[in-house]
Amino acid sequence: MSDASYLSLEKLTLAYGDSVAVANLDLTIKKGELIALLGPSGCGKTTTMRAIAGLLAVKSGHVRLDGADITRVPANKRAVGLMFQSYALFPHLSVYENVAFGLKLKGMRGPELDAKVQSGLKSVGLSNFANRRPAELSGGQQQRVALARSMVMEPKVLLLDEPLSNLDARLRLEMRTELQRVQKATGVTMIFVTHDQAEALALADRIVVMKSGKIEQIGSPEDIYNRPTSSFVADFVGFENIFPLENGKMKTGAGLVDLSGSLSSEAPSAAGLAWRPRMVTLGTGPFQGTVRGTSFAGDSREYLLDSPLGPIKAEVEASQPAHALGAGLSFDLPAEKAAPLSRFV
Ligand SMILES: Nc1ncnc2c1ncn2[C@@H]1O[C@H](COP(=O)(O)OP(=O)(O)OP(=O)(O)O)[C@@H](O)[C@H]1O
Numbered sequence: 001m002s003d004a005s006y007l008s009l010e011k012l013t014l015a016y017g018d019s020v021a022v023a024n025l026d027l028t029i030k031k032g033e034l035i036a037l038l039g040p041s042g043c044g045k046t047t048t049m050r051a052i053a054g055l056l057a058v059k060s061g062h063v064r065l066d067g068a069d070i071t072r073v074p075a076n077k078r079a080v081g082l083m084f085q086s087y088a089l090f091p092h093l094s095v096y097e098n099v100a101f102g103l104k105l106k107g108m109r110g111p112e113l114d115a116k117v118q119s120g121l122k123s124v125g126l127s128n129f130a131n132r133r134p135a136e137l138s139g140g141q142q143q144r145v146a147l148a149r150s151m152v153m154e155p156k157v158l159l160l161d162e163p164l165s166n167l168d169a170r171l172r173l174e175m176r177t178e179l180q181r182v183q184k185a186t187g188v189t190m191i192f193v194t195h196d197q198a199e200a201l202a203l204a205d206r207i208v209v210m211k212s213g214k215i216e217q218i219g220s221p222e223d224i225y226n227r228p229t230s231s232f233v234a235d236f237v238g239f240e241n242i243f244p245l246e247n248g249k250m251k252t253g254a255g256l257v258d259l260s261g262s263l264s265s266e267a268p269s270a271a272g273l274a275w276r277p278r279m280v281t282l283g284t285g286p287f288q289g290t291v292r293g294t295s296f297a298g299d300s301r302e303y304l305l306d307s308p309l310g311p312i313k314a315e316v317e318a319s320q321p322a323h324a325l326g327a328g329l330s331f332d333l334p335a336e337k338a339a340p341l342s343r344f345v
C-alpha cells in the first residue's frame with residue numbers, strides 16, 4: 001500500500017437482492033484526500049458508502065484500506081467513521097457525553113478520555129458548550145457535535161452522506177468551511193456525498209460523478225466544472241446547451257449546422273459540444289431565436305430562446321438592456337468557447 005492508494009474499491013459490485021445498484025466500480029483514494037461523490041438520486045452514492053463502512057455485504061470485488069483487505073471485516077472493526085444526514089445525537093446526554101460515547105465503548109476512561117473529548121470539542125469550536133444538551137444548540141452546533149463525535153474516534157476514513165442537507169443556506173456555508181478546516185487540520189481521509197454541485201466544487205480535492213451505479217468522470221473541481229467529458233456530466237454541472245457533433249457539424253433541430261468560428265484543437269474529434277448559458281453570445285451572431293422566457297438572477301439575467309437549433313439558454317449581465325418576451329434576437333454559440341465532449345450519452 002502507498003499513500004496514493006490508501007482506500008481502494010476494486011471491481012466493486014453491490015446489489016439489493018437481484019437488483020444491482022453499483023457495478024464493477026474502481027476507485028482509488030489517496031490518504032488525506034477529500035473526495036466528493038456527486039450524482040443524481042439513485043445513482044448508488046449511499047450504497048457505495050454503506051459498502052465501505054461494512055453495512056452492506058459486497059457481491060463481488062474488494063475494499064482495501066490502509067494495506068488491508070477489509071471486504072469481509074465487520075463494520076465495527078474497520079476504523080471507518082460515518083456521519084449521515086440524520087446524525088442523531090443522544091438527546092438526554094450532554095455535548096461532552098455525546099462526544100465521549102464511542103470512546104467509552106472502546107474502554108477509554110479517566111484523563112485520556114477527558115483529553116480526547118476536550119480536544120475534539122476544541123477542534124469544532126464547542127469547548128464552551130460541553131454541558132449543554134443537543135436541544136439547547138443550533139442546528140449547526142449540533143452538526144459540529146456530530147463531527148467531533150466522529151473525529152475523536154480517529155477513523156482512517158470518514159464518510160459523510162449529505163451531512164449538510166438539513167441546514168439552512170447560511171449554516172451550510174459555515175459548516176462547509178468548518179468541515180474543510182477540520183479535514184485539513186487532521187488530515188483525515190473523507191468521502192463526502194452531496195446533491196449540491198457547488199458544495200462539491202467548493203470542498204473537494206477530487207470529484208467523482210456517478211451515474212446508474214457507475215463512475216462517469218473523476219477529476220479535480222476545475223476539470224469537472226470546465227472539462228466535462230460526457231454530455232451527462234456537462235448537463236449535470238450546468239452546461240445547458242449541448243449538441244452532438246457529426247463530421248465537425250452540430251446536429252440540431254435544423255439538421256447539421258456549421259459552427260461559427262473554429263474549434264479548439266481537441267474538439268474536431270469530439271462527440272459533442274457544450275456551452276454554459278454564459279458562453280452564449282446574445283444580440284449578434286448567425287442564429288435567430290425568439291425570447292420564450294426570461295428571469296432576473298441579481299447580477300445576471302437568463303433567457304430561454306426558441307430557435308431552429310432547439311431551445312437555447314443564455315445568460316447576460318443584468319446591466320445590459322433587457323429583451324422582452326417574444327422579441328427576436330440574434331445569437332451565437334461561439335466554437336472557441338465550446339467544451340468538447342468525448343462521449344454523448
Ligand atoms: N435497501 C434497499 N433495498 C433495495 N434497493 C435499494 C435499497 N437501498 C437503495 N436501493 C436502490 O439502489 C439504488 C441506489 O440507491 P442509493 O441509495 O445508493 O442512491 P443514492 O445515490 O444515494 O441516491 P440519493 O441521492 O437519492 O440518496 C437505487 O436504485 C435504490 O432504489
Ligand SMILES: [Mg+2]
Nearest residue numbers: 045046047161
Ligand atoms: Mg443517498
